[in-house]
């Protein structure tokens with residue numbers, strides 16, 4: 001075998017993260033609860049990944065995330081089939097693969113868990129993209145349930161007083177909508193509690209991600225992609241808070257013991273955009289082969305990136321701003337600034353950008369960000385074309401050559 | 416000491432030998448469907464041509480799409496780095512490389528030491544690659560090698576608007592039935608392919624002097640079209656198709 005294939009791979013497997021099992025159990029319980037909601041007289045709301053979930057938690061409504069479900073479909077390599085089904089139904093292959101798989105899954109009840117529990121209402125926040133608007137409208141018609149749309153204007157540079165007023169007013173409308181659908185009064189006291197837990201959960205998630213600043217990194221972005229699910233689905237609960245506390249402890253212990261995610265970590269990389277769910281294993285193996293660890297990414301940090309705007313003592317007022325100023329809803333210059341900060345904080349040797357066929361808001365502007373990073377840091381940047389769920393947009397041998405060449409450049413530079 | 420480079424591309428396999436920093440020889444043949452066999456054959460033929468045997472070779476580097484299959488190589492390095500090393504070896508002033516191969520086209524930016532600073536490759540699409548030209552040559556019943564000559568005689572290049580190879584082919588077929596001059600259609604094909612490749616060069620902000628490498632560099636029409644698009648004149652290299660293999664041999668000498 002050529003050297004670059006065998007020399008760097010080691011027989012000893014990396015030490016597994018123990019908390020992973022607990023995390024799997026928590027997610028199973030969460031999905032079982034959601035699937036049995038009707039029997040337990042609980043309501044289910046489908047909500048977009050960037051939507052304010054806390055009022056739902058305060059109202060004891062079970063939030064379910066079609067995007068998290070999409071990630072599960074992708075990881076279990078069931079994306080292609082479901083995408084094709086959606087295309088058979090008439091949807092364009094250019095439509096986001098989360099939307100395609102969710103729409104077809106609703107009809108055929110496919111996927112790893114046989115489809116999501118039917119929603120009693122839909123909550124759609126367009127801070128992540130415009131696709132979700134039409135997608136949720138389709139689902140509202142399909143299930144014949146009420147839909148609430150929270151419109152967050154893009155904040156290219158600043159959060160103007162007009163935007164503040166506009167979004168804040170919608171938070172009240174959101175609460176009125178929930179009262180109307182549930183026929184119950186909103187529980188403001190519980191909201192305070194949930195708000196504090198959501199805030200704490202995000203701080204802890206940030207701390208989990210920060211542990212990778214250690215050399216060698218105790219976990220990789222591939223682990224973060226997995227552990228992310230709790231801050232998305234169980235944000236605002238004690239469960240998420242407790243779990244992340246344990247996870248931080250484990251990571252700190254791994255750092256102390258010198259346990260690394262990648263054997264003989266030599267290079268540290270930053271990842272941009274959603275994961276390629278059906279190729280996580282291959283990609284992580286590919287990078288490890290080069291002794292490279294993806295130490296951080298712009299995706300998982302999106303669920304704690306706006307904490308600075310949250311006031312835990314004035315939660316409802318402050319989330320208007322926090323939910324509006326998330327990574328995908330700001331200008332390219334601000335995105336690049338965040339990337340630059342991350343490169344510095346995690347001491348990255350290279351930046352890998354996934355140009356994602358599905359996610360237009362994430363992928364549009366990447367070339368500009370790439371140029372800004374090149375200009376300001378001089379670290380190599382790699383762009384690979386793929387899709388998070390639809391494997392028909394992934395060409396392994398082409399991507400392999402690009403990654404190998406990119407790593408060869410990094411090695412030459414650090415020689 | 417003698418070093419060898421073996422480049423297994425999607426269409427052709429190339430080998431090169433280097434001794435005392437001088438090129439000893441090269442060989443080119445079709446890859447066939449078995450990359451390992453192609454590697455063995457292209458290597459052994461060159462050894463024979465050069466009156467050498469395997470034991471005379473100190474180190475071998477493989478490159479190209481089939482690089483991992485060449486199990487007798489000491490190292491496998493991507494064609495991006497190899498083309499960089501090859502171009503620098505042939506002409507140390509080179510800063511930019513445009514490589515158009517069988518199923519890949521790429522633009523590479525070198526620093527002053529000949530190390531790769533940045534690169535861009537075509538995405539999952541054959542437009543702007545050798546394969547695109549091959550399909551078109553077939554549709555026009557022209558030998559691939561003659562495309563260049565034909566296009567030099569064009570008076571007004573036809574306009575191919577489809578990017579997709581398959582659609583472009585039907586566009587070309589309707590141009591043929593529309594009695595457009597073959598020379599003009601071919602020139603239009605080169606313009607269309609060059610436009611795709613030029614995007615890669617602009618993406619990495621390519622710098623002069625630029626060398627064109629890869630099998631397609633031998634096509635004068637394509638080279639002219641690219642020069643026109645980019646506004647640069649290419650530095651003439653004698654062995655564009657063998658450049659990756661030459662680079663691989665250069666890198667073998669550094670193992």
Ligand code: SF4
Pocket residue numbers: 067096097098099128129130131132358359360361362
């Ligand atoms: S387009 Fe992007 S942000 Fe929108 S739903 Fe799809 S993946 Fe999420």
